[in-house]
Structures are given as C-alpha cells and as structure tokens.
Amino acid sequence: MxxxxxxxxxxxxxxxxxxxxxxxxxxxxxxxxxxxxxxxxxxxxxxxxxxxNKLPLMVLIGGIIGGMLGFALQYFVTVMYYPINIGGRPLLSWPAYIIITFELTILFAALTAVFGLFALCGLPMPYxxxxxxxxxxxxxxxxxxxxxxxxxxxxxxxxxxxxxxxxxxxxxxxxxx
Amino acid sequence: MADELQVIEEARPEEIIARGYTFGTVTDQIAAVVLSKHTPIFWFACFAVAIGLLLGFLLAVGALFTQGLGVWGLRGPTMWAWDITNFVWWVGIGHAGTLISAILLLLNQSWRNSINRFAEAMTIFAVACAGMFPILHLGRPWLMFWLFPYPNTMGIEPNFRSPLVWDVFAVSTYATVSALFWFVGLMPDLGTLRDRATNPLLKVLYGVGAMGWRGSARHWAVYETASLLLAGLATPLVLSVHTVVSFDFTVGIVPGWHSTFFPPYFVAGAIYSGFAMVLALAIPLRSVYNLKGLITDKHLDNAAKVMMATGLIVGYSYILEAFAAWYGGNVYEMAAFWNRMTGPYKVQYWVLITCNVVAPNALWFKKFRSSPVILFIWSLIVLVGMWLERFVIIVASLAQDNLPSSWRVFESTRWDWLTYLGTIGLFTFLFFLFVRLLPMISIFEVRTLLPSAKVKGKGAH
Incomplete structure (x- = not known):
C-alpha cells in the first residue's frame, strides 16, 4: 500500500x-x-x-577485467591477428605489454568507481x-x-x-x- | 542570511582557513563568484587576452594544415622540437593537480581541500593543451583515430611495443580519469549551486550537472569510498603517465636520452612545474576574488615547499645526468652532454640551470615563501626553466646526434611561437570559463575544515 x-x-x-x-x-x-x-x-x-558498501569489490572486479582485456587485446593483435617477425624475437613480448595492461586496469577500475557510485546512489535522479x-x-x-x-x-x-x-x-x- | 553575518578575521600565517567562517558564509562566498552578475575587470582582461591567443592558435593550426609540418622549423635530424617540448611541459603541469587531489587526499593533508578543485581543472585543461601537440604533429591529424586499435579495412594495428602507443593509452586514460574524478568532486557543489541559483535556467543547468544529488548520508558513505578509490587509482596513474612520457625518449638510442633514471626525474620535474602553475594561478585569483581567507598564506607556503623539494630532486637529476654521462664512458653520451653545456644550446642550458637549480634555493627562506609577489615571480621562473629543460633535452640531443654529418641547429619559426602561445591562450580561455561558471574551490570539502564540522560529545572520535 x-x-x-x-x-x-x-x-x-x-x-x-x-x-x-x-x-x-x-x-x-x-x-x-x-x-x-x-x-x-x-x-x-x-x-x-x-x-x-559494494563499491570496493566492484572496482576490484572492474580493474581485473580491464587488465585482462588490455593484455588479451595486445596478445591477440601481436601474436594472432597481426604478427610481425622482427629478427626472430618472440611474438609474445609480454614485458612490452605491461604498460597498456596497467593503463586499462586503471581506466576500467576508475570507470567502475564512478558509474558504480552512480548506480549505488541511484543517480541521476531528477525527482x-x-x-x-x-x-x-x-x-x-x-x-x-x-x-x-x-x-x-x-x-x-x-x-x-x-x-x-x-x-x-x-x-x-x-x-x- | 542575516543571522549568520559575522566578521571574518584575516588568516594567521599558520591557518589554512580564516577564523569566523561558518557553513553559510563559506558557501555563499564561493558560490557568489559564480552566481553574481558582476564579473571583475581582471576576468575580462584575462579572457580577452586568452581569446586573442586562441585566435592566434587557430591561425597557426590553419597554417600548419595548409602548408604542412615544415612551417614549424622541423628539419632533419630534429624532426620534433617545440611540439614535443610543449607536450611534455603541459602534461607535467597537469600532474600537480592530480598530486593535490589524489596523493594529498590519501596522505590526509586537509589543506589541499581549498586548492584541489582549481588544481584539478588546471590538470584537465593542461592535458587538453598537451594533447594538441602529438595530434598536430601527426602530419595528417584528421586520421588520429589510427592511433587506437580498432578493426579496420587496412588490416593493420598499432605497434604495442612502441612507447608512442603507450603514450596514447597513458595520456587518454589520464585525461579520462582526471575528468571523471573532477566531475565526482563537483557533483555536491553543483547541488549547492542548483539550490542557491535564483535564475531558473541556471537552476536547471546546475541541477542537470548535480544529477539529483541531495546530500543523503547513504550517498555520502558511498561517495567517500569512491573518492578514496579514485584517489588510490589516480596516484599510480599520474606516476605512470610521466614515466611513459619519459619512455618516449629513454627507449630511443639518441645520446642524452637513453638512460634509466628518466622516469623519476621526469615525474619530479612534472610536479615541480605543476606546483609553479598552481601558485601562478592561485596568487592572482585569491586577490581578485578576495579569497585570502580560504587560500591562505599557509597554502602558498606549503606549495612553495613542495615546489622547492621537487626542484631539488630535479637539480640532483641534472647532476646525476652529467655524472652518468661521464662515468658511463660512452663517447657519444659524453659528447652529447658536452655539446649541451657548451654547444649551440648553451644559453638555454645555463638559463635552465639558473631557473631550476639556483632559483628554488631562495625558497629555503621563510621571507621569500611568505611574499605572494615573490612566489608569483618565482613560479614564472620555474615554468620558463622547465620549458627550457625539455627543450634542451629534446632538441640539443637530436640536433647533434650520433652522426656529425647530419648535424643541424634547430631554428624555431614564428609558427612555433604562435602555436605554443596559442595553447597558453586555450588554457587560459578554458580556465577563466571554469572560474566564471563553476565553483573554483570545493565548497563541501572546505565546510569539513570548519571547527563547527566536528561532532562533539559522546561517541565522537
């Protein structure tokens, strides 16, 4: 009622x-x-x-997803989609991937923090x-x-x-x- | 409100907020800057200069697009010069805003509460200016989306092993996270402006920005968590950004670039120049808008101390750079360093040493730190010094690289000047729009600094 x-x-x-x-x-x-x-x-x-509140867990998950996506993107491009043989060096040159993996971890975690904040607060709420x-x-x-x-x-x-x-x-x- | 009119005393040297402020007067004073119909002459003057420079920027970009990169004085072997110098300079300036908003929040430095808002705005606008240069330098800037990996008909992808691609990811992440963090900080204050505005249109516009924020305790609890998490994410991010910027150089084998201590050296230099910009903005603003009770001499003193400390780290790096060139025993490194000090760029080199190593030592003395005029002049000296530092590192190394037969001294053109001054115009334009339209001091965070914000009695911490 x-x-x-x-x-x-x-x-x-x-x-x-x-x-x-x-x-x-x-x-x-x-x-x-x-x-x-x-x-x-x-x-x-x-x-x-x-x-x-649930925000820290959400951000952790967001960050992990971002990091995995970042690494997977680089792995896919450099090993499978567009492999370039440079003097026989390994295609999976993971040390070079660290930076973009890190940046995407931060990006996804921060996006989760902000949109998670909106979601948990029910914003935007016009009335x-x-x-x-x-x-x-x-x-x-x-x-x-x-x-x-x-x-x-x-x-x-x-x-x-x-x-x-x-x-x-x-x-x-x-x-x- | 008449029931709250109180006398606000002048802030004492050790205070971060003057006595006599209440929740109401703090709110009204900061909101009045935005909501009042009166705009100071100072604002109009700065805005007019900014628009003039911005038009110059459009002219310079027009010349660049119609005639190509040659208008910038780029000739082999110096294929990037002012553009990358300006990029590093602007990104570095941005870093102080993140340091203030994120790192000082984690360190529980409550004095940051009254300077973090405009410092963060400075970050976003500085990054916007920085972003101009790599894009304009692409040659075909309208194809800048090629920098990002996306499925395309050409069947090619960016090289993820290149520092230049790392830079794309680092700087775009930095811009995004800074803007989000800034907006989250603004949300409660936009709510305040929505409630204070009398003009119905403004009420709607600020209301849309506030997204229905109503100061609920449940929201504040999540909000505090989100702020801490964002600060914790922004802290490693800001360090990574200038590290990646330094990788643009260190990963190359150009003499004078190829060294392992560039990342910390660049980060220190970034914060050094960033605090100089914070001072250069705060000192005139607090006078014009009569905010000396909120941005007190203590703030300037603290900022000057951070500036000096990072300046000393930068000075140490210069010494270490010279030492590494000598101790490494590499003839090219030694020659490059010797050329830097005595070659065609010796004037710039010694001016930068004066600006960045000699000048900051004046700030050991309280007398210098307590004079806003001196601090303002010093911050300009530091900004000039840090621009020259990047110029000398980049151009002196490139102009005289490993192959003497290709050496050529770089000469800047008027378009180099106009593009650079144009981004200063863009920065000033955006910054003064911000000052007029949004609260330049975080109102809700300043409220928490007031003695009356403390809960008294049983169970209080």
Whole structure:
C-alpha cells in the first residue's frame, strides 16, 4: 500500500545535533531513515551503519577485467591477428605489454568507481520527494536533516512527528510524495 | 542570511582557513563568484587576452594544415622540437593537480581541500593543451583515430611495443580519469549551486550537472569510498603517465636520452612545474576574488615547499645526468652532454640551470615563501626553466646526434611561437570559463575544515 506521505523530516542546525538525533532514532527502533547533510560526516555513517558498501569489490572486479582485456587485446593483435617477425624475437613480448595492461586496469577500475557510485546512489535522479520541503535547499548549505520514511514499520504520522519534536529540531515538516 | 553575518578575521600565517567562517558564509562566498552578475575587470582582461591567443592558435593550426609540418622549423635530424617540448611541459603541469587531489587526499593533508578543485581543472585543461601537440604533429591529424586499435579495412594495428602507443593509452586514460574524478568532486557543489541559483535556467543547468544529488548520508558513505578509490587509482596513474612520457625518449638510442633514471626525474620535474602553475594561478585569483581567507598564506607556503623539494630532486637529476654521462664512458653520451653545456644550446642550458637549480634555493627562506609577489615571480621562473629543460633535452640531443654529418641547429619559426602561445591562450580561455561558471574551490570539502564540522560529545572520535 502506498503511504500518503514520503515521511517526516526534522531540521537541525549543527552536525552534533543531527548525529545525536540519528542515534536516538536508531535506538528507538526506526530503520527506514536517511540523513541529509552539506558534507560527509563520519559519525553519521557510524550511527546509520553505512561503513560497508559494494563499491570496493566492484572496482576490484572492474580493474581485473580491464587488465585482462588490455593484455588479451595486445596478445591477440601481436601474436594472432597481426604478427610481425622482427629478427626472430618472440611474438609474445609480454614485458612490452605491461604498460597498456596497467593503463586499462586503471581506466576500467576508475570507470567502475564512478558509474558504480552512480548506480549505488541511484543517480541521476531528477525527482526526489525530499525536494518538496521548502527549507530542504539548505541541506546543501548549512542545515542538517533527518528524515524518517513512511515505509518504516514503526512509522506513524503523528507519533513520529512527536518523537522528532523531542529531539530539539529547528523545525519538523512532512515530506509529500 | 542575516543571522549568520559575522566578521571574518584575516588568516594567521599558520591557518589554512580564516577564523569566523561558518557553513553559510563559506558557501555563499564561493558560490557568489559564480552566481553574481558582476564579473571583475581582471576576468575580462584575462579572457580577452586568452581569446586573442586562441585566435592566434587557430591561425597557426590553419597554417600548419595548409602548408604542412615544415612551417614549424622541423628539419632533419630534429624532426620534433617545440611540439614535443610543449607536450611534455603541459602534461607535467597537469600532474600537480592530480598530486593535490589524489596523493594529498590519501596522505590526509586537509589543506589541499581549498586548492584541489582549481588544481584539478588546471590538470584537465593542461592535458587538453598537451594533447594538441602529438595530434598536430601527426602530419595528417584528421586520421588520429589510427592511433587506437580498432578493426579496420587496412588490416593493420598499432605497434604495442612502441612507447608512442603507450603514450596514447597513458595520456587518454589520464585525461579520462582526471575528468571523471573532477566531475565526482563537483557533483555536491553543483547541488549547492542548483539550490542557491535564483535564475531558473541556471537552476536547471546546475541541477542537470548535480544529477539529483541531495546530500543523503547513504550517498555520502558511498561517495567517500569512491573518492578514496579514485584517489588510490589516480596516484599510480599520474606516476605512470610521466614515466611513459619519459619512455618516449629513454627507449630511443639518441645520446642524452637513453638512460634509466628518466622516469623519476621526469615525474619530479612534472610536479615541480605543476606546483609553479598552481601558485601562478592561485596568487592572482585569491586577490581578485578576495579569497585570502580560504587560500591562505599557509597554502602558498606549503606549495612553495613542495615546489622547492621537487626542484631539488630535479637539480640532483641534472647532476646525476652529467655524472652518468661521464662515468658511463660512452663517447657519444659524453659528447652529447658536452655539446649541451657548451654547444649551440648553451644559453638555454645555463638559463635552465639558473631557473631550476639556483632559483628554488631562495625558497629555503621563510621571507621569500611568505611574499605572494615573490612566489608569483618565482613560479614564472620555474615554468620558463622547465620549458627550457625539455627543450634542451629534446632538441640539443637530436640536433647533434650520433652522426656529425647530419648535424643541424634547430631554428624555431614564428609558427612555433604562435602555436605554443596559442595553447597558453586555450588554457587560459578554458580556465577563466571554469572560474566564471563553476565553483573554483570545493565548497563541501572546505565546510569539513570548519571547527563547527566536528561532532562533539559522546561517541565522537
């Protein structure tokens, strides 16, 4: 069932207040929530248990694929497709392949890192309900937001608002879809 | 916002950010450079000069395309001269941007946060300028895609055993990774500009660039991982790029080129000239845009120290080069080195020694490092010195190679000059467009430098 609203959002004036509030919400048992800040905050990632993600593994795989492709490309061209006999030297002159193998490893790993970042964050995302909150534009300036989403099992429009009010926010507002 | 108007003090010598800044004032000050309707006269003046030089570049390229490579003063045995000199010079300048954005990030040097954005932009534009030269030097530049391996009707492929092909891969990878890294860094700040812009068109344009970034903690966590990974990838990459550039020379058997210590020597020289360019850009910009509270004297001091340290490595390499020529006992090497010091290029050689070995020693003294004017002049000296270094290595070795009967002194033409000055115009053009259209200081990274960014109390680290 689709909830009538996306969630409720509290605005805080300092990173410390936000982190304290997030810890309180986690302790209260809320699970579906997100915080919005103008810069990365290490303690917030701790509070929301966000320190592990799949990106390093993806980048490792991307790098390995890039390296293998780079080597395979050179092997195919110099040994099979376009072999040139230069004074009887071996066709598989692997030391000369190292550089391009390395460069393609880096290239594929970096591309995976960037596009993996977009994929894991769901970007580009032209619309998101949080932008319906008028003061949310300060999330990219100097304000810190905590949003408890309506999909949370404990979510209750009135009670969650009340709970957020106890955390001494500057303002609590509902987030429309 | 009226509730945040505070007095920003002048930064003390040891501070990397002046006291009194808040999240709001940092954001507003950096965003205002881009969003304000007012454009400083300085910007117009630089941009006008840049466009003039850029037009000169188009003229020079036109002359090159219609008349061929001979307009550049290339005559046997010197079949590449200014073009490859400029290529190495520009790529080297680019390396300081990656050093600042990647290596200093891994080393946790937080002072880099306020200079990394424009240094990275410098990298991308410098690589764009560098890329011009090998392409223009191809003779038939419109066939430049032949450099890449692709299935074609001619049934031929590039020679993967050639350093020139390694160069294609290294530089194109470097340009791609630098641009991606730069864009990832820009994304949160584009979000800020989207939220600060009042003009609806700008809001849409910055919004498209920000791709819907909303500062979510979940996104920041992945973002931090991605930044570290990209920094970890860019670090070996930047070292590899100038190593490969040096292979263009060392793999050849031309006397004066064929030595094993070129890679570290070239990398040090690259960072040396790159930091000179960082200083040459930062010193006027921070004055014109009144950013002395964010790019403080401490930044200049640190950059000058890096410049001096790498300059000393370069000086050591010159000594080692002379020593290797003598100790190796190879008559051609010895002759080439002797020609370099006393031959037709002796003026350039001794000027470069003055610029790169003697001049940086002034930076031992705090008095010199704390004067922006002196640092600006010194950075120009270093840029000239490093250009001459590449010129002397390349041209002096080629003009007097193993076969004296083919010797010929290289003479530059006005088209050499115009092409080179033209790329300076291209660089300046792109850089000043960047300054006007995108935040030249990373806003979100500067926010993390503020004392109020620290989480206080229980559980804080």
């Amino acid at each position: 689709k909830q009538p609203i996306y969630g409720v959002m509290a605005e805080f004036e300092s990173p410390t207040a936000l982190v304290t509030a997030t810890r309180a919400a986690v302790a209260k048992g809320y699970k579906k929530m997100d915080a919005y800040t103008p810069f990365p905050i290490e303690e917030l990632s701790d509070a929301l248990h966000l320190h592990r 998101h309900p949080t932008f319906n909150v008028p003061r949310f534009e300060f999330a990219s300036r100097n304000r810190f937001f905590l949003c408890i989403e309506s999909t949370d099992p404990l979510f209750d429009r009135a009670k969650t608002c009340e709970f957020l009010e106890t955390l001494e926010p500057r303002e609590v507002s509902e987030v429309a879809h």
